[in-house]
Amino acid sequence: MPMNLKTQGFVLLDVDVVALNNAGKSSTSNFENAVATKKILKNGRTYTYVSGQAWRYWWREALQKNVGWSLSPITRDNKIAFTEANPLLYADDDVFGYMKAVKEEVLDEKGKAKKVDATVTRVSPLKNSAIVSVGSARTVENWSSMARQDGDSVPYSKEEYSAIMKGMFSLDLAQLGTFASYNKTGFKNITQKLKMDALSQGAIEIDDPFVKDSKGNAQKLVQLNRNIRLQRAKDTIQALKTISGGAMQTNNMSDVTPKFIILVSTTSGNHPFSHIVTSEGMNLDRVALNLDGLKEVLKDYKEQIVGTVFIGKRSGFLNEYNDELRELLALGDAYPTIQLGTINETIDAYCTQLENQFS
DSSP, X not given: OOTTOEEEEEEEEEEEEXXXXXXXXXXXXXXXXXXXXXXXXXXXXXXXXXXXXXXXXXHHHHHHHTSOOOOOOEEEXXXXXXXXXXXTTOHHHHHHOEEEOOEEEEEOTTSOEEEEEOOEEEOOSEEEOOEEESSOOOOEEEEEEEOSSSSSOEEEEEEEEEEEEEEEEEEETTTTTXXXXXXXXXXXXXXXXXXXXXXXTTOEEEEEEEEEOTTSOEEEEEEOOHHHHHHHHHHHHHGGGTOOOOTTTTTSOOOOSOSEEEEEEESSSOOTTTTSEEEETXXXXXXXXXXXXXXXXXXXXXXXXXXXXEEEEOTTSSGGGHHHHXXXXXXXXXXXXXXXXXXXXXXXXXXXXXXXXOO
């Protein structure tokens, strides 16, 4: 596997009458008990969004409930909280990253116990954007009341919206299941104890291709077994089939699985698909696939794309583009190979390709 191979993913969601990610008390409502949804302004227009943190929370929940991951336990200490920071035992520590600042008790040369710094950090191999409405979104204030008790009713309100929303993510396949133990700020992923545990369990040491010691020798990385790394990558992507979440789900339940998805392996960290969907119309509230932009990206990035470009779409979603999407299959040698399918077929096909791209 090329040392910098990454999974690049792009998704579209289609949601109706939702309040997926709230922003606390509304400052514009006339109701005292009013909750605002998360919104952001761009070029004078309002767009609703789900924070990147919320999307990651949904993703973790899907991996736990639907894929069977045992999540790393969380410890609260005054004003900080941290996970176990054990990526050998907990796959979510490996995929989602962590920071844990603690002291560890070890024995010195004379056999006396002493405490040493055991701070570890890990930049997440899985990086994701916020999920943002493609077109300008108009929220509406839905007035409700609690009236089942004696006395006056208690009014409250929330902001709701319907939108097609876009999100992007990148999974660093080379970083997955691969850890540094050398003591460099921001690089030390595992303690010496975890390093020895990993090696005793079948992990191997490999050269770090980028970091050298003071003598010019490559620093060493600890890498888990290929099958473990491959399974973690496949599980992470497979979880998109069943991902769920969002605020106000009791009254505003919505399906947040992708209705359109692109999955591709690339040799660079640049995410190429950010502008393949646009908004149009007088108020920029109608959504359009920018297939000319997609063709441009596929041609420009052909040398960085490894394998097939997998595109999936749910039947009934943006059906007006079905013929144009099928035309992508005959673009010719100037473009990478493209495969179309349903959402789940596309995820499965990409994961099958991953089996041949891991070493």
